[in-house]
Amino acid sequence: MTTTASATSNALPLLLERVEVVSVDRLSPSFVRVELGSPALAEFGVEGPLLDQRIKLIFPGTDGLPDVAGIDEAAMAAWYARPAEERGHMRTYTVRDVRGTGADTRLVVDIVLHIGHGPVGPGAAWAEQVAVGDGVVVMAPRRGMPYGGIEFVPGAADRLLLAGDETAVPAIASILSALPADARGAAFLEVPLTADVQTLRHPEGVRVTWLPRDGAERGVAVMQAVLDHLGAPLELPPIDAVDDVDPDLWETPTYSSSGEDIDEAVSVVGHDLDGLYAWIAGESKVVTGLRRALVKDLEVDRRQVAFMGYWRLGVAMKS
Ligand SMILES: Cc1cc2nc3c(=O)[nH]c(=O)nc-3n(C[C@H](O)[C@H](O)[C@H](O)COP(=O)(O)OP(=O)(O)OC[C@H]3O[C@@H](n4cnc5c(N)ncnc54)[C@H](O)[C@@H]3O)c2cc1C
Structure with a gap:
């Protein structure tokens, strides 16, 4: 792993970090499981259980992965205003699990390959060929900060x-x-x-x-x-x-x-x-x-x- 928390941490109220693929597991014909790691994920956290917590993954565009180290809100807005093909494609996924703690925290994400119905999108294409050591940018909740992204709220349902x-x-x-x-x-x-x-x-x-x-x-x-x-x-x-x-x-x-x-x-x-x-x-x-x-x-x-x-x-x- 080449990144450190101090090198990548930014002032945003959420985590926007380049992370590294630390394991790849082809679960079945339609699912690829990746574990994403970075010391910066020590700051990942939600209040209570993860449930259906969603995050964003940003896959490389023609300019590769965006450089998000130290990025602030203005720089993030400027990055986002660029065409997705260049700045990288953003897609929504679920945190399937969290493993490890502190600088060894790893986010587990299960990606569907969407086989057999039309052109393969950037998310599925990335997952099809992903290897240990590849990079991806993750946008996820920062511990102690409001983020949202959990919709499962059963209230008093029995x-x-x-x-x-x-x-x-x-x-x-x-x-x-x-x-x-x-x-x-x-x-x-x-x-x-x-x-x-x-x-x-x-x-x-x-x-x-x-x-x-x-x-x-x-x-x-x-x-x-x-x-x-x-x-x-x-x-x-x-x-x-x-x-x-x-x-x-x-x-x-x-x-x-x-x-x-x-x-x-x-x-x-x-x-x-x-x-x-x-x-x-x-x-x-x-x-x-x-x-x-x-x-x-x-x-x-x-x-x-x-x-x-x-x-x-x-x-x-x-x-
Ligand atoms: C809250 C939330 C949580 C999610 N969690 C997960 C998760 O954990 N795992 C997961 O795998 N998915 C999850 N998804 C779904 C995922 O975001 C979508 O499936 C997303 O579309 C995948 O991106 P992609 O780049 O693979 O495909 P996209 O580029 O978005 O394309 C979607 C589909 O449309 C078709 N398509 C695209 N362009 C064209 C075209 N020009 N002509 C014809 N067909 C086309 C493709 O065949 C593709 O299958 C979640 C979505 C949400 C909103």
Whole structure:
């Protein structure tokens, strides 16, 4: 490792640091796990468990990796104003785990390779060829400073529903590992292949169901599983019938990307979904379909659900 905390630390209220890949593990055909290390990560920290804590990774552009050592907010804004192709591509990932402490702190990130559907984006391309010693820039919470980026807020819910596709597997895995032993509920994880199924730590009362597509249409299995689980008397809408997809779909109890008034959208229907908290993330069209089913058709209270479009098929994410 060539960096030191004093050489890289900057005045930002978050960590923006060049880190080094210290291990690479091809978990399965669709997932690559990297461990990222730097003495600067000694300052990484969140209050409480990581849950679905998101971070940003910045992959090299035509000018390589940005030099972020000692950068301040003005220099960061100037860097960000440059074309992504030159200044580096920024993508969102989940902290799957944190290993080590102090200067040996390592962030574990599981990156989906997005095989077989369109051109490979910069994140997946980097993960496909990553090797120990490679560099990447990470933007992450600095201990003791507000950062945000955790959406899993079940409140007083007594029943959990977690559902997502391969990009949400790291977040669901991290949430499951942090739940109290008496938590109850279900998790549905749709992944590309049977070979992508992982062994996850989870409370006994939370049933974990893997749904490998193995060539079947994206989203069908997870949508059907969620509707069945809720006992919804609904027929699964064809995925193609889901239109008006917002690639940046983000509907949580505290934020609405569509500008919907959360209080006004609250259902007055009391039913056996009371006490449920649902956290659903993945490809935006699939998440949109599930949102319609839960909020519009089943009239689940908007304050009980978080719907997050983690990516959009055929659309490069904002950099
Ligand atoms: C809060 C959050 C947490 C996340 N956590 C994780 C995580 O832990 N692990 C993980 O792997 N992902 C995670 N994601 C999802 C990840 O950010 C996206 O999948 C992201 O798009 C990956 O970037 P990329 O460079 O590989 O693909 P992008 O460049 O963003 O492209 C996305 C897809 O669109 C297609 N595409 C791109 N350009 C074109 C084009 N011109 N024509 C046709 N198709 C195109 C590509 O096939 C690609 O698969 C998370 C997202 C969020 C919001």
